Amino acid sequence: MPGPGGGDLARLRQLNERTVLRVVREAGRPRVAEIVAASGLGRTVVEEVLQSLAGRGWLVEEPAAVTGRGRPARAWRFRAEAGHVAGLDIGAHGVRAVVADLSGHVLATVHERTTPALTRQKRLRTAGAALDTCLSEAGAPAPWALGVGTTGQVDATGRVTHCNAIPGWTGLDLAAHFRAATAPALVVVDNDSQLAALAEHRRGAAVGVGDLVLMQAGLRTGMAMILDGRLRRGSHGAAGDLSLLRGVAWEAAIEHLHRCPDVPADVPGVDRAERAFAEARAGRPRARTAVRRYVRAMAVAAATAVSVVDPALLVVGGAFSRSADLICEPLAEELSRLCSSVPEIRASTLGAECAALGGVALALDGIDRRLLADSRGRLPDLGVNSL
Structure with missing residues (x-):
């Protein structure tokens, strides 16, 4: 049979480049033998591809840690700074x-x-x-x-x-x-x-979790879902948007914090919710009541998603995740009344960012x-x- 043509060889080289680059990125600082094993390519091919990618600025060769006698194996690193x-x-x-x-x-x-x-x-x-x-x-x-x-x-x-x-x-x-x-x-x-x-799933509180619901709690509220490890946007990008469902009291929930009697009247509106959390943390009864009412209203919205998706994890995200010590426990209690099964609840590790x-x-x-x-x-x- 005839050998591969020039176009086929060029495409094969392109596939090999992407394979090797992906292996190095995922592995961190692999040695050549590790790249060969992970890529399934022959050592000669891997060596050629490594040299090509290094020459074009994608990879850097670095000395590997010495583990015994003899010449240390070479290690390769993805040039993330490029x-x-x-x-x-x-x-x-x-x-x-x-x-x-x-x-x-x-x-x-x-x-x-x-x-x-x-x-x-x-x-x-x-x-x-x-x-x-x-x-x-x-x-x-x-x-x-x-x-x-x-x-x-x-x-x-x-x-x-x-x-x-x-x-x-x-x-x-x-x-x-x-x-x-x-x-x-x-x-x-x-x-x-x-x-x-997406951020919580990649680098935050939900790394490695396949099914999760994120409840974004802050001056604005929102919700999103990761199912089978993938972000679900929906057909129109509206998955998890409960803003028009008046029955869940989603948009109005923050008013329980804004109207908290323990927050001085001269505190600006943008800071009133955080001040209500601070007063509740200090043990003031009316502030604790305001927080509980806020959580109860948010729980109705969270229960809507939890009952449909049955996630393993509910992440409390957004700026108010800093007050997870006041939110997570009462939220679990409210969900236990509203849902047949309650997921684990974690606070965001990424906060407002x-x-x-x-x-x-x-x-x-x-x-x-x-x-x-x-x-x-x-x-x-x-x-x-x-x-």
Whole structure:
């Protein structure tokens, strides 16, 4: 039979490159023998691919730890510092930016407060300025990819299809805006609660958990689900959105904290909920009652998702996860009255940054799809920070 043609050989080399690169990224600092075993490729092929990827800036050869006599085996490392990604969380009350390397290691974070009344253009300028400041603090040029989280429903193209928290936000094409404003190679956009769940699953309280529900508790509320290890957005990006279900008292729950009698009248509205938690922690009865009422209202919404999904884990995320000591136990009690089975409840380990960190995860996923899943082209040289 005739041997493979030039096109077939080129595609085979491209597949081998992606296989070896994936093995090195996942393993950390593997030796050649470990790469051969994990990839299923022959040693000669692996050696050739390693040299090619190193010459084009993807990998670095490093001395391995000496474990005995003789010449130490060579180890290889993915050059995570070769590029950068960024995550943005744009909400009614603030904007957060995170810059990370290609392994997801966070290099810088920036937080800017806003108000719900801020105009669309001013909010977008604030988000852009926060991103620029974060990139500057990280010492990073333009990111390879940007993941943006926002309150409201987002379609597959990156357009906000519904948002009642930010005036003028519905209909905004966030993906197009940031492609034009920052010109990274890739812009991906999703709902902030969806991204918070993704971050908790990748690097937070839910690592290794297949089925989970995230309850985003903060100045705005939200919910998202990971099923079988995958984020579930739904057909229209609205999975977990309970904002229009009046019976669950989802949007009004925070008013129990805002109206807490133990919070002085001169405390600004944006800080009243956190002050109510502080007063409850100090043992003030009326504050503890306000927190319990807040949890009871949130539990109805959580029970709706828990009863449908039957997750192994419920994560309390968002800014109020800092007060998990006051939320988790009464939440479990309320769920025990409402659900036939109660999942384990954990507080977020990422706190208020979880949606921005989810943007980082979304950006990295986009790079993986473009570089590693697509075998139609040769991996580019990394002489420039772009795809």
